[in-house]
Amino acid sequence: MSPKLVDVEEKRQEIIEAAITALSEKELSELKIADIAQEAGMGQSTIYEYFANKDQLIKQAFEYFLKKLYVPQKNEGLTALEEFELVLEKVKKQFSENQTKEINILIDLFYQGIKGEFPQLKEIYEGYLNYLTEKIIQDQEQGLIREDIDPQVFVSWVGAAFDGISLQLLLKTDNCDIEKVCDSLLTAIEIYSRKE
Amino acid sequence: MSPKLVDVEEKRQEIIEAAITALSEKELSELKIADIAQEAGMGQSTIYEYFANKDQLIKQAFEYFLKKLYVPQKNEGLTALEEFELVLEKVKKQFSENQTKEINILIDLFYQGIKGEFPQLKEIYEGYLNYLTEKIIQDQEQGLIREDIDPQVFVSWVGAAFDGISLQLLLKTDNCDIEKVCDSLLTAIEIYSRKE
Amino acid sequence: MSPKLVDVEEKRQEIIEAAITALSEKELSELKIADIAQEAGMGQSTIYEYFANKDQLIKQAFEYFLKKLYVPQKNEGLTALEEFELVLEKVKKQFSENQTKEINILIDLFYQGIKGEFPQLKEIYEGYLNYLTEKIIQDQEQGLIREDIDPQVFVSWVGAAFDGISLQLLLKTDNCDIEKVCDSLLTAIEIYSRKE
Amino acid sequence: MSPKLVDVEEKRQEIIEAAITALSEKELSELKIADIAQEAGMGQSTIYEYFANKDQLIKQAFEYFLKKLYVPQKNEGLTALEEFELVLEKVKKQFSENQTKEINILIDLFYQGIKGEFPQLKEIYEGYLNYLTEKIIQDQEQGLIREDIDPQVFVSWVGAAFDGISLQLLLKTDNCDIEKVCDSLLTAIEIYSRKE
């Protein structure tokens, strides 16, 4: 009915995706509007038709990136321990060759999040911890995990350990074999949580 | 014949400290030479009498900061577990009100380190893990820790958990009580490592 | 859909011409981007849309200037001696009132050329000598010039004398009448080169 | 009688010589006060005790350089032609390996002179032409050179040719053998000037 209108939202996605691609190759502080425009195959000024300024664009790009990354993908049937294994598996995969680019964005994103300039990160992080907490509670109900364990507290350090392992991978410490570290951690978790 | 003589090294410290102060209030990518000069109470060009360029200054500032932070302070007498407690104590203290500023710098520093632009960080990080590894080995020799545990692997995930906890504190997740998390983690460590 | 389209090459010419105008009023080492921008009637940053940096701009300006100056304008029918007369005529004209500005640029250009920072000058200079050499050879074939004269050697000092005369004009020595000097030189050339 | 006074003039010479040494290694537009100070082995500010500013210093350095270079060294007994040969010999020698450094200064000096910022150059140049003119006149009186030649005019183009040859040497044109060019020029001069 209305005259041919460009789908504004679609165009925004296009730009955001270009921004993410660009971000995967350059760190945020080096990312220019020109880079994004080139990646998107459009003029710089066109970007300003869809975003008020660079900051807005970057923020929305991060948001989009996180949404895409954190497809809940709830594994209903799994126990907490199985879930933990899965998470670690995911971490390892993420650092395998073909996904290094996403990690670059994750780093920038965390940096912004920690600096308080991307508050969504905190929410998402808490969501992820809460999801794991739920799992613990379910397992406790099913008698798989000791009841005297505070699920939130437990998840907090387990999650922390996972993040820390990511950090070590990022720093590329040749401290030791990631495989063994994960196994050892999982063993500790199991011993700690299992009913007598 | 007797013009004012300045201890060059001292002046450098002065500027570096100004840079660190400035960094505690602004993130690295927003830090200008002008900020540092103002903080140091001198003209911008004076800074260039002591540092070749901004990059050099920043790098040396990080280095200085790390040196100051990581006074080895080896606690000879302690067992690994006691040492772990101590580390966590330190982490908690670091996040108490009056040291928030240092944390800002730590974040920037880690960001640079991960991005590969401050390789010293990796060394220091490995040094810290190695120090803990030594402790484990000593305790194994004294029969305090199970011998079938690979010290490096063990330290790797323990260290990771510590870092992850820091990260959670940085993100200010109100997930739960830090005190309890630390206790829970320490318990898990103890159960995992103790001889039958 | 139809934003203003500018012929990039044309714009470059515009800037280059502004640079040349500016150069005719200031010596190279005092020439600022701001001067060129003002002369061209645009913002400084606009210049950087068309040239990577000042050096590039200056180099291209010199190149452009030389091209404009050295229109081959080969005078097919003339003998070497007639050509020499013509060159001297040209030199004299160049120093007449309304072309003084171009001379300023020529000086800078020669300075750069001698300093080795504008190697094109050498090529052009050699081209000019070669052109004259050709003329001599033709005349030798036609029996107008003694065959025992090495054309290159001959041209070398004749060209040198021409350049030296330019230099004297530049220094504005009131040594004596340029007209007579040229005549005298031409006579010497003629006597030296003519067949018995 | 008076307390130990530094001989101001001596100190100035010292600085000037340092400037000249520095100039022989760097071109004028790249020469910093710091370079001169370093070469002279003194602090930058000391230079300002003896010279009002950089410009003054450079000008005096050029003046000093010229004075040192142009020791009249009048060769009383020689004929004009012999003198010409000598000059060319000098030119060739100047371009031999061990004196290239002085040439750098000469170039800068000429550049300044032509630009009108070093008027002394003109005087000196005219002095040199006058000296040669005198020679011609003497030879005419002795019947060695045709009387119908205007000495000034003659010297003008001969000098010009000499300068032009220097220029060719500076541009490093591989046009041809300097030796032969000089010989050819001298022959032309001789033919032109000799009495029947």
Place this chain on the structure above:
DNA sequence: CATGAATGAGAGTTCATTCAT
């Protein structure tokens, strides 16, 4: 709607010069 072109504001850096000692 799209965008080429233009730009102002500001960044890092250099260097002749001044000044206190």
Place this chain on the structure above:
DNA sequence: AATGAATGAACTCTCATTCAT
């Protein structure tokens, strides 16, 4: 007299943003 130290003013260059078409 000598100079280490400090610096203001100026320069080149960058880039997010605006605007006319």
